[in-house]
Amino acid sequence: MSGELRVLPISGVPELEEGDDLAALLAQAAAFEANDVLVVAQKAVSKVEGRVVSLEGIEPSDRARELAGGDDARRLEVVLRESTEIVRSRPPLVIAETRHGFVCASAGVDASNAKGPGTLVLLPLDPDASARRLREGIRELAGVEVGVVVSDSFGRAWRRGTTDVALGVAGIAPLLDLKGRRDSMGYVLHATEIAVADEIAGAAELVMGKTEGIPAAIVRGLTVAGDGSGSDLVMPRERDLFR
């Protein structure tokens, strides 16, 4: 894990539409090297996968109206449909658990960067599968093995601001387990797991921004190749002190 790290924004990707070949567009825009980690913003993935819904025709439930406060209850209805549990709410703010087990604002449903007024972007149904498809696409088109992270901006308990985290991964180990390793004084470290996939997502966010049309970045110089799932980063309910 030592050595220099480079984080390279991938620009020049056109506005995305459902059905677009995202791997091909990224392979065209960037020169991948073996062991690169490709970080792709969830919204880019969701758009090509058609995970976009229109507010038109959405019939809000009473619960949605209640959670909306004075806000658009149709949006809250979509949030409810994407949620398995409402963890906290202060209308119109909702922190919800998604089908995948992620706990985040609005169950990951987002209006910004959407494809027009009155449309919402939902999380991918299976972010690991999305990451695997991109990994396979880059392998085919660029001839190199890359790791892939599908990232999104999440708020955190107790801290202001969002940081990007990993929703889905392919070809990398999302957690680095230091258990049994010794520190610089020779003491065995206990129970230290580092969420490297989340730190990779955050590093990529620093060059992607939110408003500049950069849907992806390459993180180069890591040795994180391995296996795993974005759901490895979800705290199992029985160990979670906050659910």
Add this chain to the structure above:
Amino acid sequence: MSGELRVLPISGVPELEEGDDLAALLAQAAAFEANDVLVVAQKAVSKVEGRVVSLEGIEPSDRARELAGGDDARRLEVVLRESTEIVRSRPPLVIAETRHGFVCASAGVDASNAKGPGTLVLLPLDPDASARRLREGIRELAGVEVGVVVSDSFGRAWRRGTTDVALGVAGIAPLLDLKGRRDSMGYVLHATEIAVADEIAGAAELVMGKTEGIPAAIVRGLTVAGDGSGSDLVMPRERDLFR
């Protein structure tokens, strides 16, 4: 925020002792450039500031014994002394709020990498002041203005693994406020604040690791110069849905 980012580990720093001139040791070990962000691990800062305590002679209270389960109650006593509030506990695990307002495991008290058996490392008393001293030291010794982040590894609610976050900052704006900016479709983004200082800390962690004697890293290529405090990253209690 576009353009390439580089993350450079700073190695060759000797084992640190109270009173060491950390800025001088870092300036010796690395070639700083203007607008670099220097990220320094909290433990390195705490050691040179003498924020190390011995377990010997610590008399645990009943509350400490209770929180310890079967673990060393003296450690829990030190954690209690560093805490203003216990947010959650499952003995011997304690999530506490520190004087600074940070919510983290063991109020930031850590045994690993400590200066010997039976010693604990505490958080710096004023991490912003620590960051400012390093910034001033680098300015004097290397003749360049750098931003500084004092970082630590925090666990998160709902997610496994730690990510590094910023405890103190100097010369950078820790939050990037996108309010009023427009996204790629021209829509105004609402209420989006990015915790760039935390993402910078996480990016640095990827090259610092926990066991390899790399107490600091340089993040190069950002435009985050500005003012602020590590406490800007603490969610104000009245806005916090989780306290």
